[in-house]
Amino acid sequence: MxxxxxxxxxxxxxxxxxxxxxxxxxxxxxxxxxxxxxxxxxxxxxxxxxxxxxxxxxxxxxxxxxxxxxxxxxxxxxxxxxxxxxxxxxxxxxxxxxxxxxxxxxxxxxxxxxxxxxxxxxxxxxxxxxxxxxxxxxxxxxxxxDIHPAARIGTGVFIDHATGVVIGETSVVADDVSMFQDVTLGGTGKESGDRHPKVERGVLLCAGAKVLGNVRIRVGAKVGAGSVVLGDVAPYTTVVGVPARPTARSRQDDMLHWQPADAASLAIDSLCLPKV
The missing domain is CATH 1.10.3130.10 (serine acetyltransferase, domain 1)
Structure with a gap:
């Protein structure tokens, strides 16, 4: 659409x-x-x-x-x-x-x-x-x-309410991602270089979600409100809690916040974005 x-x-x-x-x-x-x-x-x-x-x-x-x-x-x-x-x-x-x-x-x-x-x-x-x-x-x-100008962000991105959103320098956000207030894509404080999250297409980051470190939130995943993510999240998986853990697996055709795209375009590595 x-x-x-x-x-x-x-x-x-x-x-x-x-x-x-x-x-x-x-x-x-x-x-x-x-x-x-x-x-x-x-x-x-x-x-x-x-x-x-x-x-x-x-x-x-x-x-x-x-x-x-x-x-x-x-x-x-x-x-x-x-x-x-x-x-x-x-x-x-x-x-x-x-x-x-x-x-x-x-x-x-x-x-x-x-x-x-x-x-x-x-x-x-x-x-x-x-x-x-x-x-x-x-x-x-x-x-x-606070979005660092070196971060790489795709298109069709929706940031609702937005207050308190922080996106770090080496973060990558793919197309069609949605996020709410107080979301942080940050580092752990123990790394240098490529140290921020990679968020794939169609991900939903609910209010207060904290994603820390060079981790991947795979295509179509959901991170619940107030959750702290310290490791990779599998595709179409909902994670909640501190630290965040999987609670459910969603069918691709059940995703309400994202229109599915061709699988070849889903990987974060295929983003047609300028290199940092």
Whole structure:
């Protein structure tokens, strides 16, 4: 479903503009905001750059100074536009409280923090690591979400509520992953180098889940709320507890938060993401 709609990317941008216009009509107090963030922008990429620059602006680094680099990244980064569109659609499809594209775009800090990461990641890859690190720090202050710009994150990712989410430097998150507030993809404190989790496609990380160390959460697995994962989790397995242990095995066609994909694309090693 996501991929079919993303293929119609102009439709997504048009839908976002139509929804923004209708929201402005229904709530005139938001008209100026929606004009700046959506209606006066020529593309989704420019709207995203305006959104992120406005969110992260500070007295010593004003919005217009951030907007230029953010827009350049959004326009030239291969695959970023597709990622933004898949993330938007994921929010609408997986959040029962969300019935429009304009709502996550303008209001959801999980979506906004993830897109901020995407811009910072591109800057990191380009060697502009001081700016990328500053953007990470500001995003942590503004959204309460700390995603290292060197982490590798796929598309169609949904971060609900988002407060307290931490994703470490060598983490890898595949497509179609969902996570809730207070999730940590961290190290154990006893390792260096490649020391963070690898989360495969379609995984669900519930509120407060802590995944520590260079472990793998295999395709379609679920980690229960408040669980602490210190070892690999098998595909389509639910784990809970401290330390987390398996409780059930789910059939692939029973997964509610993920649409199954071709098996060849499920392995974390096949992610078409830039190398750190």
């Amino acid at each position: 996501l991929d079919r709609l993303v293929a119609e990317s102009d439709t997504i941008w048009s839908r976002l503009r139509i929804e923004a216009a209708e929201t402005a009509r229904q709530e005139p107090l938001l008209k100026s905001l929606l004009c700046v963030l959506v209606l006066n922008c020529p593309s989704l990429e420019s709207a995203l750059a305006r959104l992120i620059a406005g969110k992260l602006a500070a007295p010593l680094l004003p919005e217009e100074d951030l907007y230029g680099p953010a827009l350049q990244v959004c326009q030239r980064a291969r695959g970023l536009g597709n990622a933004v569109r898949r993330d938007l659609l994921a929010a609408v499809e997986r959040d029962p409280a969300c019935n429009s594209l304009v709502h996550p775009f303008t209001n959801h800090k999980g979506f906004q923090a993830l897109q901020t990461y995407r811009i910072a990641h591109e800057l990191w890859q380009e060697g502009r690591r001081s700016l990328a690190s500053h953007i990470q720090a500001r995003a942590s202050e503004v959204f309460g979400v």
